[in-house]
Amino acid sequence: xxxxxxxxxxxxxxxxxxxxxxxxxxxxxxxxxxxxxxxxxxxxxxxxxxxxxxxxxxxxxxxxxxxxxxxxxxxxxxxxxxxxxxxxxxxxxxxxxxxxxxxxxxxxxxxxxxxxxxxxxxxxxxxxxxxxxxxxxxxxxxxxxxxxxxxxxxxxxxxxxxxxxxxxxxxxxxxxxxxxxxxxxxxxxxxxxxxxxxxxxxxxxxxxxxxxxxxxxxxxxxxxxxxxxxxxxxxxxxxxxxxxxxxxxxxxxxxxxxxxxxxxxxxxxxxxxxxxxxxxxxxxxxxxxxxxxxxxxxxxxxxxxxxxxxxxxxxxxxxxxxxxxxxxxxxxxxxxxxxxxxxxxxxxxxxxxxxxxxxxxxxxxxxxxxxxxxxxxxxxxxxxxxxxxxxxxxxxxxxxxxxxxxxxxxxxxxxxxxxxxxxxxxxxxxxxxxxxxxxxxxxxxxxxx
Amino acid sequence: xxxxxxxxxxxxxxxxxxxxxxxxxxxxxxxxxxxxxxxxxxxxxxxxxxxxxxxxxxxxxxxxxxxxxxxxxxxxxxxxxxxxxxxxxxxxxxxxxxxxxxxxxxxxxxxxxxxxxxxxxxxxxxxxxxxxxxxxxxxxxxxxxxxxxxxxxxxxxxxxxxxxxxxxxxxxxxxxxxxxxxxxxxxxxxxxxxxxxxxxxxxxxxxxxxxxxxxxxxxxxxxxxxxxxxxxxxxxxxxxxxxxxxxxxxxxxxxxxxxxxxxxxxxxxxxxxxxxxxxxxxxxxxxxxxxxxxxxxxxxxxxxxxxxxxxxxxxxxxxxxxxxxxxxxxxxxxxxxxxxxxxxxxxxxxxxxxxxxxxxxxxxxxxxxxxxxxxxxxxxxxxxxxxxxxxxxxxxxxxxxxxxxxxxxxxxxxxxxxxxxxxxxxxxxxxxxxxxxxxxxxxxxxxxxxxxxxxxxxxxxxxxxxxxxxxxxxxxxxxxxx
Numbered sequence: 001x002x003x004x005x006x007x008x009x010x011x012x013x014x015x016x017x018x019x020x021x022x023x024x025x026x027x028x029x030x031x032x033x034x035x036x037x038x039x040x041x042x043x044x045x046x047x048x049x050x051x052x053x054x055x056x057x058x059x060x061x062x063x064x065x066x067x068x069x070x071x072x073x074x075x076x077x078x079x080x081x082x083x084x085x086x087x088x089x090x091x092x093x094x095x096x097x098x099x100x101x102x103x104x105x106x107x108x109x110x111x112x113x114x115x116x117x118x119x120x121x122x123x124x125x126x127x128x129x130x131x132x133x134x135x136x137x138x139x140x141x142x143x144x145x146x147x148x149x150x151x152x153x154x155x156x157x158x159x160x161x162x163x164x165x166x167x168x169x170x171x172x173x174x175x176x177x178x179x180x181x182x183x184x185x186x187x188x189x190x191x192x193x194x195x196x197x198x199x200x201x202x203x204x205x206x207x208x209x210x211x212x213x214x215x216x217x218x219x220x221x222x223x224x225x226x227x228x229x230x231x232x233x234x235x236x237x238x239x240x241x242x243x244x245x246x247x248x249x250x251x252x253x254x255x256x257x258x259x260x261x262x263x264x265x266x267x268x269x270x271x272x273x274x275x276x277x278x279x280x281x282x283x284x285x286x287x288x289x290x291x292x293x294x295x296x297x298x299x300x301x302x303x304x305x306x307x308x309x310x311x312x313x314x315x316x317x318x319x320x321x322x323x324x325x326x327x328x329x330x331x332x333x334x335x336x337x338x339x340x341x342x343x344x345x346x347x348x349x350x351x352x353x354x355x356x357x358x359x360x361x362x363x364x365x366x367x368x369x370x371x372x373x374x375x376x377x378x379x380x381x382x383x384x385x386x387x388x389x390x391x392x393x394x395x396x397x398x399x400x401x402x403x404x405x406x407x408x409x410x411x412x413x414x415x416x417x418x419x420x421x422x423x424x425x426x427x428x429x430x431x432x433x434x435x436x437x438x439x440x441x442x443x444x445x446x447x448x449x
Numbered sequence: 450x451x452x453x454x455x456x457x458x459x460x461x462x463x464x465x466x467x468x469x470x471x472x473x474x475x476x477x478x479x480x481x482x483x484x485x486x487x488x489x490x491x492x493x494x495x496x497x498x499x500x501x502x503x504x505x506x507x508x509x510x511x512x513x514x515x516x517x518x519x520x521x522x523x524x525x526x527x528x529x530x531x532x533x534x535x536x537x538x539x540x541x542x543x544x545x546x547x548x549x550x551x552x553x554x555x556x557x558x559x560x561x562x563x564x565x566x567x568x569x570x571x572x573x574x575x576x577x578x579x580x581x582x583x584x585x586x587x588x589x590x591x592x593x594x595x596x597x598x599x600x601x602x603x604x605x606x607x608x609x610x611x612x613x614x615x616x617x618x619x620x621x622x623x624x625x626x627x628x629x630x631x632x633x634x635x636x637x638x639x640x641x642x643x644x645x646x647x648x649x650x651x652x653x654x655x656x657x658x659x660x661x662x663x664x665x666x667x668x669x670x671x672x673x674x675x676x677x678x679x680x681x682x683x684x685x686x687x688x689x690x691x692x693x694x695x696x697x698x699x700x701x702x703x704x705x706x707x708x709x710x711x712x713x714x715x716x717x718x719x720x721x722x723x724x725x726x727x728x729x730x731x732x733x734x735x736x737x738x739x740x741x742x743x744x745x746x747x748x749x750x751x752x753x754x755x756x757x758x759x760x761x762x763x764x765x766x767x768x769x770x771x772x773x774x775x776x777x778x779x780x781x782x783x784x785x786x787x788x789x790x791x792x793x794x795x796x797x798x799x800x801x802x803x804x805x806x807x808x809x810x811x812x813x814x815x816x817x818x819x820x821x822x823x824x825x826x827x828x829x830x831x832x833x834x835x836x837x838x839x840x841x842x843x844x845x846x847x848x849x850x851x852x853x854x855x856x857x858x859x860x861x862x863x864x865x866x867x868x869x870x871x872x873x874x875x876x877x878x879x880x881x882x883x884x885x886x887x888x889x890x891x892x893x894x895x896x897x898x899x900x901x902x903x904x905x906x907x908x909x910x911x912x913x914x915x916x917x918x919x920x921x922x923x924x925x926x927x928x929x930x931x
Contacts, residue, residue: 310512347594367586367612368579377619378513384623392623396616403612404605411601414593447510 001051003037003065004104011097018090026093027083031076033097037104038069053172054114061108063313064240068103071232071320078328078432079225092132095125096229103237107244112161112171115241119157119205122237123150126230130222142221149214153204156197163194173248180252192257195249199261202245205238206294207287208264209271219287224338227283228327231290232320243301243312250305261302262391268295269394273401282330282338285405286323289364292398293319299395300379303386311382315375318363318443322372325360325436329353332425343409345417353425354413356433361406363440366399371443451491452505452519455529455566458484459536463559466552473552474544477559481537484562488526488533492917495526500920504572513575514626514633520572523921527773528569528700530917534903535692535780536562541896542788543685546795548595554685557587561689568697574622574634577705578615584694585611588686595683603677610674614664621657625709636704643709644930651713658706659721665698666754668721669728679747684791687743691750691787692780699754699776702761703769708925714764715931719849722762726852728755733862737869742793742800745870746786749826752859753779759856760841764931768844769922774914775837778825778907782834785822785900789815792893793874797882802870807879812888816875818897823871825904827864833907836915 010033014026041062048058057065083089102121109115127150131143165171167190168179183191200211207215219227253261269292276288293315300311332353333342347354363372376399383391425433462480469476495501505519521529540555548554564587567580585608592604626634628642643654664671679687707714714721732751739745757779761772792815793808794800809816825832828839838860846853879886889897907914 362586368582373579373582374510374513381513381623381626385627392620396620399616400609400612403609407605407608411593411605414601 001049001055001057003040003057004055004101004108006033006037006040007097007101007104011094011101014090014093014097017093023089026089027076027080030093030097031073034069034072034076034100038066038073041065041069050110051108054111055105055108056110057108060244060309061240063309064107064236064316065104067313067317067320068100068107068233068236070317071236071324072100074321074324074432074436075225075229075232078324078429078436079228079331080428082223082225088132092129095129099123099125099129100233103233106237107240109241109244110173112164112173112176115245116154116157116161118237118241119154122234123154123205126226126234129226129229130218132226133223136221138221139223140221142218145214146218146222149204153201153211156204157201160194160197160199160201163190163197167191167194173244177248177252180249191252192254195253196257196260198245199242202238202242203264206235206242206297207291208294208298209268209291212268212271212291212294215291216284216287219290220281220283224283224327224331227286228324228331231286231323231327235290235294236316236320239297239301239312239316240309243308246301247308258302261298262388265295265298265302265391266394268292268298269398273398273405277401277405279405280340282340282342282409285340285409286326286330289402289406290323292402293364295398296376296379296395299383299388299391303379303388303391304382305386308382311378314443314447315379317448318371318375318440321436321439321443322360322363322370325356325433325440326364328429328432328436329357329360332429340409340412343412344415346413348417350425352430352433356437357413358410359437359440361410365403365406367403369441369444371440371447374444374447450505451494452503452521452570454487455484455491455521455570456519456563458487459559459563459566463556463563466559467556468552470552473555474540477555478537478540480559481533481540481562485533485537488529491521492526492530495521495523495917502921509573509576514629514631514635515575516573516633516635517576518572518635519570520636521570522924523918524700524703524773524925525570527777527914527918528696529566531696531777531780532562532565532569532693534777535688535784538781538784538896538899539685539688539692541892542688542784542791543683544892545890546684546791548683550594554591554595557591558685558689561587561591561694565693565697569700572636574626574636574639574705576634577701578619578622581618581697581701582615584697585615588689588694591686591689592678592682595686596681597683598681599677600681603674603681607674607678610664610671614661614671617657618661621654624657625654640708644711646710646713648712648716651710652717653713655706655710655713655717655721658709659702662698662701662706662758663721663724665701666695666758667751668724668755668758669731669751670724672728672732672751675751676744676747679750680741680743684787688784688787691746692783695750695754696776696780699757699761699772702758703772703922703925707761707764708929711764711929711931714762718762718764718931722759722845722849722852725755725759725762726855728752729759729856729859730862733859733866736866737862739866740801740803742802742870742874743787743790745802745866746783746790749786749863749866750779750783752863753826756838756841756845756856756859759852760844763844763848764926764929765844765847766919766922766926767840768848769926770915770919771837771840771842771844773837773918773922774911775834775841777914778833778837778904781900781903781907782822782825785818785897785904786826788893788896788900789819789822792889793886796887797885799882801882802873804881805874805883806877806881807875808883808886809875810879811883811886814894815889815897818894818901819875820871821901821904822897823867825908827867828860831905831908833904833911835908836911 105118133139272291279285363370366376564584571577760768825834
């Protein structure tokens, strides 16, 4: 509970600071708040706290909170210049911090009403942030598209929750789980439809095929820092919520529904990787790559019977760090438009930036010794242990395709460059890249599981 | 603990090299020589302590059953000696060229040395796979940055090709892991799990793992990445690929294939040997018609590694021992062959054998030393090439007489293509680009001299080399039911 209060208060402080003229301290304040939450979660790792039967801070949500805070700190650090716009600094801070509070609700909910609240608190600020570049047409398109489809998926979510309530008479996740076993056949049907609708709403949020169509446009149109926020914080929160939801129904899913879930994984991996291979715009490419990672994480959720949260937190942390690195360098090269050719010759103009991108790409492609390998390996091992050998084969094929398009970026950096040398990186950004690369290696050597 | 410096020295050297700027070449050479000295000390230690296997064990990711297990027996020691001898030679060989960003080049080379050494001493399936993959990354970037024309396409093909094989190997390891009693990737657990499988399953695991090795070596028909990659690779890259890296695959057959699925090898190994023999003949015939010397070496390498693979897969003591000795000799000879290529091409700008000739008249020393290397490649007695190939063919002949005889032809074919290259470049009149040739420098002479001394030394007195791995090979093959 303290975690939620701290983040909300920091958000309020950001709003108030506008007329108190305290803009300068906002960045340290935000990072400090996240670090405090991180520390709190770490020190209370073994304990659990139930808040009014609505949210629970326990062994499930605390690791996710830690991952969220780590990614949040890195995000604020790497993209701090995003907040340097004159008039909007405090708005941006407040929006980000409020959406972060929504993320906290989503990872810790125990009641479906809380889940819905969390989803909305998380999403609404991000709709606004996506369109924060008011003069940019693509930004407007992105914001509008994200809002419309987001609202649509919220409707699905509400409908699904309503049906679940109809079937079981409660919003409480634990009670729903206990009631799933002895239902009348009519209620059983309601429960299944409710489950499928809710999962579909989640599939919208995490951008799983065939609910992924908004992702490339929104990721491309939004300002790069917001895109980075979406693929890290928003995604992790949505996955944590989905995992919690799925675990509650694990024993009540009939075979047909289970197969459609595996179909979701298969489709996501295939669609994302085949389309990504032909992309020329880096942000769209990263969008499809993000969808492909969604596919892997879905396999992790659906196949790992016990301790899926460990697998997922690890995967999300590693993927988040690699994404932040890649988007940071992308943002440094070009503010908005991003063709693969923008990376041309980067190795000769800025070695650190180039090496960071290479490491991020190798990690996302799942090549040892980068941590992305261990993450993907654990997912595939889980699928294999669950007897879904064909998903392992699909995952391996997807990884091979992924190597092709990630390496397109790597190869282009080795080309001789005709472009003028780019401006040097700021010291803090250099440290940021060193830390990210270091983490990608360190997480292999000491995998926190 | 004695085993750890084999990994630490190259890794630390790689890091130091990267930060040493202009002195990179000396730092890396010093590091690799230190490594060689340490390995020789280990050899001494190994022989004076009754050839006792050194081990190191530490949990790594317990949830996944992965351990940081290392093991150094005679077989691993042989390969470690190979990489520690070849590494300083490769580094020294590149001193005559002015590569841009050489501190990065040497750091990547040392990093690769680290990974290859790791794969030779890993005693855990997961760890082996990780080292196996790490070794790929530096060589990919070496070829991408310092390679020749068309490197983007060729290197990507190389990377994807190898990745496909590796992933099949990983899949097989996961499969084995699920059948282990204690859910562990440790070598012994995998051995037990593999041997307990029924024959058909052993065959599938055999196919999955062998695919990875067959691509890396490479064996016909999976070799199409190799000649192109060797051709565009910078000379030190080609030396590393052919001198050490492909031995990861042949070593893999000894450690990670035959003892894991002996019945699978017994039942289906004949197919693999068949492909290896086809590979030998196919590559030899192509070598004969090559016009370019570097491509000739590339195909010759396929032929030789095919023989090594066939001999090892015979799974008898002669075959495996021959394979190990031949790996060592092939590593040394390859450095020699590629170095001669480098010497000629830096001066004349071409490796087209039709446009060269009479170099021996300009530089008799090069002619003489090249002749010694050629004689070793064609396995003349009293050269190191003879010891290995002789044992390999004996082993293969015991396994299957017809295949043995066919593989034996490769020696004759080897004489044809190697002597042809010698004749075209060294003998005859000085013509075309060959007129540009200048006498070799002292550095070049020294390196070739080392190669020749090793060739003749091992050839005349191979006993200590054979003795390194004999006991371990016997122990490994003992009690295996094929």
